[in-house]
Amino acid sequence: MTRDLKIISASMLLWGIGEGMFLIFQPLYIQELGADPILIGAILGVNGLVMSLSQIPSGYLADKLGRRPLMWFSWISGLVATWVMAFAPSLGAFVVGLILYGVTSSVMAPLNTYIQGARGNWSVGRAVSFVTAAFNVGGIIGPIFGGMVAEHFGLRSVYFAAGALFALSTLIILFVQKQPVEKLTSVEGEVHLLKNRRFLTMLGVIALVLIAMTLPQPLTANFLQNQRGMHFGRIGQLGSLASLGSVLMTLGFGHLPASLALLISQGGLMLFSALIWGGGRFLWYGLGFLFLGGHRLGRAMAVALVQPLVREGEVGLAFGMVETLNALSMMAAPVLAGFLYDWNPVSIYPVSLLVLTLTFLLSLRYFNGNRHGASSDSARAEKEICNDT
Template sequence: MNLNLKLVTISLFAWGLGEGMFLLFQPLYLKELGADPVLIGGILGGMGVALALAQIPSGYLADRIGTRPLMWGSWLLASFAAWIMALANDLSMFTVGLLIYGLTGSVLAPMNAYITSARGEWSAEKALSVTSAAFHFGMVLGPLLGGFLGQQFSLKFLYTIAAIFFVVSSTLVLFIKKVEIEPTLEHEPASSIFHNKLFMRILPLSFIALFFMFFAQPLTPVFLEEVHQLGLQEIGYLGAIGSIGNVVLALSIGQLKAKTAYLISFPLVIIFGLLMAKFNHFIWFAAAYFFLGGYRLARTMLLAITRQFVKAKETGIAFGFMETTNGVATILAPPLSGLVYQYNPSLIFWIAIFGVLLSGIINVVLLPKSQTEVIT
């Protein structure tokens, strides 16, 4: 691993530690500030709007001006947003900070393009999996620390500590060096990305998969608190276990061929839904959160799959399209999940289960088979 990749990896660990402190508790804090399940879903959906709107422009700019300036901007914006959330005293101001934080999702396309360009002798799958694992190592500790501090002090206090970690993360990433774009390989298509039939086939397949994989997630902490009376520290433990699952799956299954690992993610997320819907003991919830790592695995492997079918110089905009697809899923899923939750809390998991099963079958049939396919 070269120095640039080390800096990104350590910076992502610090980011994961900061985000992990509050992400799992965010629906609970929104509820504490006065939001009901539908409004919680709407606010989180709004965060998805911010995420989606930023992705394609960010990916386009990454291919034009380079990935490093966009990474710097996103990291600094994350620190700014974290301090707004930390200092907010009402739902309105907190929501402003949350939406600004959603814009920092624009870092995903240029960051992943940077990682694949800076990977050296590593494969794209390995580089993306290892950096993702570092982020989730931080996400292991974040919920544990957040659950403890939230129980001892307040949920609001978590955002102040998280903001400090974001400042540390931003400082580290400012030291990364510019990397050259990889040369175009012979198997890469010569036509515009908009005429790239295989890539355009991947987009809708990824959308239906990520929509249903994400569907039940936003309101799961509320479900655990309201239906099963779990405390903040217990929910924090679950978040940490979920992050351990992310790391273990990224470093094991994530080392397989991208398509194989991606398809394995579907049954893993189905197991999450079944355990949440059918059982009521903490040990089963812990197992569920571990298997939810299949969702993160799917997102990472979709990027590795995408990289096989686009030119190196179009990696940024291609990843931008992929992250926009994920963003649209995160826009639509939370408010719909909120409506379903008000009708029947456990129904959100059954919808997710059958949706993931159906989308998995569709992906098996229609996903491009190998990087040797050529666009005509």
């Protein structure tokens, strides 16, 4: 493993602990500040909109200005946003911090592009999966501590603890080395990113899959507390299981062909939806949250799927477009989940199962059809991921 991958992984580990401390409790804290389910969904949807708007500019700037300055900006803005949320005296002030924190997600395109450049002899899929796993190892620890802190000191105090961890994470990321800016060279027969039909078709498939995988997640903490009577400590343990599932699934399946791993990730979310819907005991909920790790696996594989379809100087922009789709899914899914929850809280999960089944069949058909007509670049990238173990 290269020096810079070690630094990024250490920083992401600490960030994962901090974010894990509050992320699963965030809808509950927004509820505590006075929001109803529809307003909670709307607030999370606006946050998703901000996240989506920041991705493409961030990826474009990463190609033009370099990856490291954009990474530093995201880490620092996330640190500031967390302290704004911690000190927020009202729902409105908290939403300001939450939206600023949404800007932090703009790190994903520069970060994934940086990882591609710093991966050494590792494949893109393996490098991205490893850093994702480091983040999720932190996410195993964070919800447990977050639940303990929330039980004893209240939900607000969780943000203060996370802010301290983010400060250390930000200090570590300042030590990554600068990477050269890739120059975009034109080659006969190549087309601009926005005219690349294979790339745009892949984006369409990824968009539908990400929305389907996000739908069952946003209000699950509220469902477990309000409808199943679960306390903060237990919910925090479930959050840790979700992060453990992310580690197991990204490390266990991240070396597979990206198309196969994306199908597996959707299967994981199907099981999550089914177990939250039908489970009546903590054991079944815990098993469901382990399968929630499919969401992180799917996000990592989306990056691996598009990388071989674009030119080197457009990788940052392409990754930015993928992360925009992820952010849009985090905008649309919470709003839909909020309406479903307000109508009938349990309805989120059978609806999610239906949607996930449809996207699974759609993506399976796409990958099977594309297997015969795939380009040599895509085939070569799939082979690289499969053989790099």
